[in-house]
Amino acid sequence: MAELLRFRDDEPVDHPAVTVDAFLDQSNAAAVRIEPGDDARALIPHLDHVRLVEVNFPAFTDGRGYSAARVLREAGYAGELRAVGDVLVDQLSAMRRCGFDSFAPDRPFDPADADAAFRHWPHVYQPAADGRVPIWNLRHGTDNG
Amino acid sequence: MKIVTGNDLKTGAVVWWTGVDWSIHVEDAVDAGEQAEDIATREEAARRVNAPYVIEGEKTAEGVRPAHIKDRIRALGPTVRPDLTLKPADPTAGNWVI
Amino acid sequence: MYKYDQYDQAMVDARVAEFRDQVRRRLEGKLSEDQFKPLRLMNGLYLQLHAYMLRVAVPYGTLNSRQMRALADIAEKYDRGYGHFTTRQNIQYNWIKLEDAGDILADLAAVEMHAIQTSGNCIRNISSDHFAGATADELVDPRPYAELLRQWSSFHPEFLALPRKFKIAVIASEADRAAMKLHDIGIRIVKNDAGELGAAFYVGGGMGRTPMIAPCIREFVPLDQLVTYAEACLRVYNRHGRRDNKFKARIKILVHELGADEYTRQVEEEFAHLLDQGIEPPRAELERIKTFFADPAFETDLPEDIDRSDPEFALWVDRNCVAHKAPGYVSAVISLKPVGGIPGDASAEQMRLIADLAKRYSFDELRVMHTQNIVLPHVRKADLHALWSALDEAGLAAPNLDQVDDIIACPGLDYCSLANARSIPVAQQISERFAANGKGKILGELKLKISGCINACGHHHAGHIGILGVDRKGVENYQLLLGGSEADDTSLGKITGPGFDEAGIVDAVEKATDVYLARRQDGERFLDTYRRIGMEPFKEALYG
Numbered sequence A: 001m002a003e004l005l006r007f008r009d010d011e012p013v014d015h016p017a018v019t020v021d022a023f024l025d026q027s028n029a030a031a032v033r034i035e036p037g038d039d040a041r042a043l044i045p046h047l048d049h050v051r052l053v054e055v056n057f058p059a060f061t062d063g064r065g066y067s068a069a070r071v072l073r074e075a076g077y078a079g080e081l082r083a084v085g086d087v088l089v090d091q092l093s094a095m096r097r098c099g100f101d102s103f104a105p106d107r108p109f110d111p112a113d114a115d116a117a118f119r120h121w122p123h124v125y126q127p128a129a130d131g132r133v134p135i136w137n138l139r140h141g142t143d144n145g
Numbered sequence B: 001m002k003i004v005t006g007n008d009l010k011t012g013a014v015v016w017w018t019g020v021d022w023s024i025h026v027e028d029a030v031d032a033g034e035q036a037e038d039i040a041t042r043e044e045a046a047r048r049v050n051a052p053y054v055i056e057g058e059k060t061a062e063g064v065r066p067a068h069i070k071d072r073i074r075a076l077g078p079t080v081r082p083d084l085t086l087k088p089a090d091p092t093a094g095n096w097v098i
Numbered sequence C: 001m002y003k004y005d006q007y008d009q010a011m012v013d014a015r016v017a018e019f020r021d022q023v024r025r026r027l028e029g030k031l032s033e034d035q036f037k038p039l040r041l042m043n044g045l046y047l048q049l050h051a052y053m054l055r056v057a058v059p060y061g062t063l064n065s066r067q068m069r070a071l072a073d074i075a076e077k078y079d080r081g082y083g084h085f086t087t088r089q090n091i092q093y094n095w096i097k098l099e100d101a102g103d104i105l106a107d108l109a110a111v112e113m114h115a116i117q118t119s120g121n122c123i124r125n126i127s128s129d130h131f132a133g134a135t136a137d138e139l140v141d142p143r144p145y146a147e148l149l150r151q152w153s154s155f156h157p158e159f160l161a162l163p164r165k166f167k168i169a170v171i172a173s174e175a176d177r178a179a180m181k182l183h184d185i186g187i188r189i190v191k192n193d194a195g196e197l198g199a200a201f202y203v204g205g206g207m208g209r210t211p212m213i214a215p216c217i218r219e220f221v222p223l224d225q226l227v228t229y230a231e232a233c234l235r236v237y238n239r240h241g242r243r244d245n246k247f248k249a250r251i252k253i254l255v256h257e258l259g260a261d262e263y264t265r266q267v268e269e270e271f272a273h274l275l276d277q278g279i280e281p282p283r284a285e286l287e288r289i290k291t292f293f294a295d296p297a298f299e300t301d302l303p304e305d306i307d308r309s310d311p312e313f314a315l316w317v318d319r320n321c322v323a324h325k326a327p328g329y330v331s332a333v334i335s336l337k338p339v340g341g342i343p344g345d346a347s348a349e350q351m352r353l354i355a356d357l358a359k360r361y362s363f364d365e366l367r368v369m370h371t372q373n374i375v376l377p378h379v380r381k382a383d384l385h386a387l388w389s390a391l392d393e394a395g396l397a398a399p400n401l402d403q404v405d406d407i408i409a410c411p412g413l414d415y416c417s418l419a420n421a422r423s424i425p426v427a428q429q430i431s432e433r434f435a436a437n438g439k440g441k442i443l444g445e446l447k448l449k450i451s452g453c454i455n456a457c458g459h460h461h462a463g464h465i466g467i468l469g470v471d472r473k474g475v476e477n478y479q480l481l482l483g484g485s486e487a488d489d490t491s492l493g494k495i496t497g498p499g500f501d502e503a504g505i506v507d508a509v510e511k512a513t514d515v516y517l518a519r520r521q522d523g524e525r526f527l528d529t530y531r532r533i534g535m536e537p538f539k540e541a542l543y544g
């Protein structure tokens, strides 16, 4: 069982996530799992009762999950967004920026390496889903946008 | 013959399996026979080589000759810079490649 | 020239530290080669035929002398005394050790350079017009827009695992000197009827095995929506680009399969959504960047006359100097294509000399051209003879800009592990042949481009004459293409017929040029004659 790295204080959902198809059929599930080919936008009408979205990365080289995460955060989703599967230490900081706030990797990380990955970037160039103020706003003392 | 070749992990240098170790000289390459793939897998896992692969070759009077021109260029160096090959003093070394 | 502030420097420094750590974890075995490969590629590090290869970014092709000197130092300290300038305005080193990579990146960072995103499935270094800021035909200098996009695309968290590589070029003139329509996104800065500046977006061009010319998907994106529009283009690609087949993963295939209209519709929908997300930089940022690209202090009342009494010098002026927007100045092209030389290679000494000359004669500025030459963008006409003399002494004064011997050649099988055939020896033999038979002098503009395999790094599809290396049962073989162009009149070359061996391809190129010489009409370039008379007469001469 993979270790879970979580940046939230609320109680984790304790039942397994259902597929997007199953979710759309009987949309009372609180946990749903997105595969790379799924359209994250299909969930948007139902987000108010979702507490956990898992985004699966079958291969770390498939970056569709990054867009899925941002799409959900842009739609106002505030529940848990978990990256699962082939999630590697060197992807953590980008994933966090795209709105993931928990990680369930197939192979556990070295905690020191994970910690370093999150603290690595002193600044960011562009806005994403994490609310960090981009360099171009810092330069001009303006808020995001 | 079956030759195992790859690059040194740290330096990237082209290397050839000698039966016990890795050499930058293709003349040192041995016929790894049936074991070739296993050697490649084992040595890569031990990080003694990077991106190893198995090629065909033959022993000729001049030494070991990889079957494909790509591996002969790897063995010698760029044909357009004889000074940077393993045989900089031999102006005709490039003929071996082609 | 753009200068880093504390933020840019901190980001590049952080990247160096990150990569050192990744190399350490690779050497310790915490990262497998499969896991490490995308990480090293995003720092420009390939595993090539003889060693690791490092590709260093030269954003929009612009360098100062200090940076060029640093490139020379790296060539000597960590490589074998030379580097190779590429068609995307970058430089590559061929003999790099993995254990040195961190130190090299640190040396680069010390002169505001890096190798970030010069390879891998991410947004690559952004290229631009090599005459930007010097040519009279530009609307504005395109480089500030390229710099803004550089910042936006650097470490963009959503686009670090795209289906495939992603190349952007930005220009701001009608003349296209950057092969803009052969990029994943080509941007042309334009003016609308109201006189406002904006960006025309061309999406889905590329070379490789399925060359395509990008269609224009939006004729005018207001400048304060530029980044948002680019983000929309990328998001649609990241979500829907094909990932089942590496050879169909470029955006050109997505645009082609969906159709430009449907792709555009999806982009516009995403764009409308993203406009509400507030991702656009403050307008003041573009203004800040622009100040770095203000004109240098051009002198006025300079003489226009050039003493042409030395015929060799006069030829070089005619061939290699290009009109400048400021009176009394030209842009001077330093050819890296001496007869029999390796196209695009420069030794450390040559790089240092070029750096010195840029400092002395060109306001400390240099450009890398996509034709693998170097430009001194702002040279006083009065200094040209001194400049030429210094270049001539160093073997850098080949008078051959856009001539048959100004050949673009990829590294090919001498260096590249993907190659089918060698490119460089073919280029060498062609330039020697045309020097020996004297025909090189009378052919006029003729763009010859050679790739060692279908990946088309040497732009063979876009050559007036293109050569493609193929593998015929383990033997090098070369196909000939005619009729390509990467300029404003972009077109893709067509294969003449069966391929040739190494000696045969050199003969074939000569035969094709003989057809042109026999059939050309007044003022026609090779390409014009080909377009007028078609393939048949060439086939006849080659195979008849």
Ligand code: HEM
Pocket (backbone or CB within 6 Å): C046, C048, C053, C085, C086, C087, C088, C092, C164, C167, C182, C183, C184, C205, C206, C207, C208, C209, C250, C409, C410, C411, C415, C416, C417, C418, C455, C456, C457, C458, C459
């Ligand atoms: C030696 C190492 C190199 C390797 C392994 C390499 C690999 C590749 C590959 C695989 C492609 C095809 C991409 C695709 O169609 O999806 C490609 C395209 C390209 N490469 Fe390289 N390349 C190398 C060197 C260079 C050099 C030296 C240049 C410049 C002279 C260059 C410039 C380009 C360009 C302009 C394209 C066409 C891009 C396009 O299709 O839009 N590459 N390269």
Ligand code: SF4
Pocket (backbone or CB within 6 Å): C410, C411, C412, C413, C416, C417, C418, C419, C420, C451, C452, C453, C454, C455, C456, C457, C458
């Ligand atoms: S065209 Fe082919 S041979 Fe040439 S550099 Fe690109 S990948 Fe290598």
